[in-house]
Amino acid sequence: MTRDDIRRIFQCDDIISVGIAMVPVDYFLDTLGFSLVEPTKEAMLTHDGGKMGYAQFIESGNWEVVE
Amino acid sequence: MAKGVPIQGKDPLGKAKYANVTESGDLKVQLSGTIDSLLYSLTGDQMIEIAVQFFGETVGAVSKVNSIDISGASEVAVVLENKHDVAVKVTAMYLTREARQGLGTGYANTVYREDKTTSIPAGASVYLDKEIYATLGKIGVGLVLRIERDTAPTSGELRMLVYGRRN
Numbered sequence: 001m002t003r004d005d006i007r008r009i010f011q012c013d014d015i016i017s018v019g020i021a022m023v024p025v026d027y028f029l030d031t032l033g034f035s036l037v038e039p040t041k042e043a044m045l046t047h048d049g050g051k052m053g054y055a056q057f058i059e060s061g062n063w064e065v066v067e
Numbered sequence: 068m069a070k071g072v073p074i075q076g077k078d079p080l081g082k083a084k085y086a087n088v089t090e091s092g093d094l095k096v097q098l099s100g101t102i103d104s105l106l107y108s109l110t111g112d113q114m115i116e117i118a119v120q121f122f123g124e125t126v127g128a129v130s131k132v133n134s135i136d137i138s139g140a141s142e143v144a145v146v147l148e149n150k151h152d153v154a155v156k157v158t159a160m161y162l163t164r165e166a167r168q169g170l171g172t173g174y175a176n177t178v179y180r181e182d183k184t185t186s187i188p189a190g191a192s193v194y195l196d197k198e199i200y201a202t203l204g205k206i207g208v209g210l211v212l213r214i215e216r217d218t219a220p221t222s223g224e225l226r227m228l229v230y231g232r233r234n
Contacts, residue, residue, distance in 0.1 A: 016191075018191060019185075020185065020193050020195075020199065021186065021188055021191035022191060022192055022193075023190045023192070027190045031190060032152070051154065052152070052153055052154055052188055053153070053154025053186055053187070053188030053189055053191070054188050054189075057188075
């Protein structure tokens with residue numbers, strides 16, 4: 001997953017919004033480790049593991065643009 | 068005694084009026100607006116060990132935490148930065164009868180309680196104000212938050228910043 005993938009799939013540039021919560025894209029990719037994940041919905045959901053709180057956000061992506 | 072130059076202004080209806088001057092010659096002015104200031108900040112990593120924590124002046128079990136002094140603030144805003152590697156959630160806010168007071172046995176010192184859940188994903192921040200929690204717009208003197216998590220973090224901390232508005 002790269003910044004370009006984030007932009008394409010989620011239409012986010014610098015900040016990811018999850019409800020009223022916000023996280024910088026760089027933190028999401030680098031610190032939370034999503035940059036090491038394949039840009040697929042399944043891979044991202046697996047990385048989230050149902051514990052990081054991004055499942056709904058991942059589901060909301062426009063996956064047709066990459067899959 | 069030398070005379071100064073009279074200062075005139077206009078009232079809200081546009082009528083000219085002399086400005087108000089004290090006996091010592093100081094010009095009286097009235098300021099309007101608001102002052103926002105940081106009332107309290109707190110960082111805790113206790114969510115790693117225990118699933119339900121109360122955030123007030125310190126972090127801990129319900130019987131161990133005193134409320135944050137928010138007396139004098141007409142509105143309060145809370146910023147929470149979740150630096151854990153898992154999601155956490157705010158599940159309730161409480162106002163206490165007095166500032167820096169524990170919630171008490173059976174929440175006896177609680178004068179207002181709002182049960183409402185706001186999730187904060189790993190690494191994310193939220194800005195909570197009275198539009199999200201009515202508690203933060205009420206007149207109160209002591210504030211406590213209840214924060215929970217489903218999965219134990221392996222690292223990180225939760226930072227809470229409490230801002231108050233004085234009119």
